[in-house]
Amino acid sequence: MSQSPSIQSFVPLSRLLATPATLGEFPTSPHTSFAPVVFGDLTDRPGAELSEIRQFRIGGKSYVFVPAVTAIFGLDELGSEILELLRPPQAQSASATEAVQTPATRHVPLAEIIPALQPRHHRSDIVAAIKELRGIGALRLVGFREEGLNSPAPQLPPMPFPQRTLVLNVANDCNLGCSYCFAAQGDYGTPKRMMSEETARRSVDFLLSNSGNHKTVTVVFFGGEPLMNLKLIRGLVDYANDAGAKAGKEVEFTMTTNATYLTREVIDFLSEKRIGVSVSIDGPKQYHDLRRTYKSGNGSYDFIRPRVLDLLNRHKTRPIAARATLTHGVTAVQECFWHLKEMGFHEVGFAPVTSAAQDEFALTHDEMWQVMDEFRQLANLYVEKAIHNQHLGFSNVSNILSELHAGVVKAYPCGAGLGLLGVGADGDLYLCHRFSESREHRMGSVREGLDEAKQEQFLRQAHLSRKSGCQLCWVRHICSGGCHHEAYTRHGALHTPNAHYCEWIRTWIDIGLDCYARIMDPNPFFFEKFIDKRGA
């Protein structure tokens, strides 16, 4: 028997993957290594079946979201009718909260589809529409040889991944003692200390020299309370601007602050140096003072209010954002939103608190859904304004619209460990600012560089394809299992999907799709004007 040399050159996959030059054991999920391969079924009745889609209607218009590629399309009546035809008669459209959107399809031979639609549509139109629906992955043809439309094969991002953002823990201490703080009242459970100037400069050097082709990089002043180390910030801004100019790059600065240290002099400095400011403030006094307190237990609202108003009045070079945390008893999103907008904030964003389920401040299940109702109402207002080219400044909607507009297929929920890293007070690198001072999540330091082996290990383990339960979910490429830190806090493992809010996040993304289509159809320019400019 003769042996072909070309056949000899085939080797088992496991041997290929065992070599260090490849990606190790990655991936191991049966869903990815055994990705469906369409050979062309051998049926004598060629026809069509639904692919994985989420179909939705607004008014009389029909839309389809294709989860595998995160693409959104509008359909004409014929396109919509064809998809309906492929749904079994008894099958209802799945609700947004259900992971699997196309649980049922039926094989309908082309010989039946065309006559069913022909009374109202021309045959050539029907065929063209079927081809188009196939082209976007909304249906698949069976009985033909075709490539099929599979999710892109999972792969690690190209390495080394360029850094874009460093979040510096410039002050590992805080003058407040907010009960829900993930940083354990500001010091992450480690000795209180300030970042040194030398460490801060090294951080900027590290960022610039590892930023690849990025023309703009961002330094975030974080803490604790970053303004406790104002002297360092003043010096570092000049240093970073000089170093950036030498490297041919622009350095942007932002800061998250509790506003207690905002004097006029500080505000003028922030404005002059174009430092973007995000203020942690939870709404009116009765909500803010519930948990944003001094360590004595006294609320901080009365103290920060005049300072925030000064900031909004004097800082004119960058938009100022409010970041409100929603906790047990604080679900009046609209009340908080309007309070903060009336103070003068340009953007207001809300984050349900990160908590273990038993924490006193944790939102209950019912409260999470109250929050959703409030979000939905604000989202509707957002759409009304956006249609008329006005911007409501509700960050949560802007964020989801920005994701949906780009349609990026994400394998990771955020940039943590990729283009974004946290820097601890001593110069150690962490996955992100939320993991500051956690030895387990240290990834090298600004002096010795990024621990690439640890980064790669993280990226393997945190990859969407490794998250059980996510593979069939229709929002998987947008949510990617959710915040690593949330998973770590709630489930004790950062690679675990945040299963406690799956239904919630699916509902929110569904609202996002609805908003997207309602704005995009009448006013696509809104996205150019407000969303594209927001940047990454």
Next chain:
Amino acid sequence: MTMKHVRALNKKARLFEENAEQRKKTRDEDVVALQAPSLGCSLIFDPGWETDSAGGVTGLCQPVEADLYGCYDDCWWPAQVPDQLTNHLTWSDSCASAERDWRKLDLIYPEGT
């Protein structure tokens, strides 16, 4: 615009639209014959394809445990299994029972990929 019944809304969708236009432009130059060359039965093996949507095999007309080993020794059934007679002698060593151990069977990929 090439697509008449489907409108791209987001940026990703626009890529599909552009792609469709591109395909239309190059359609005449496509080589349509030999698009699916037969590579024999030694390219890949994909057990997932041979299960039903619930991962079971009992409802299939040719259960995987029945036909798997009917493939390589005489090649009567065109399933995608490696050629175990000459090139991949140890392919099923870790698979004592196909019904139980089929997930341990390896994939065969071209060298250098």
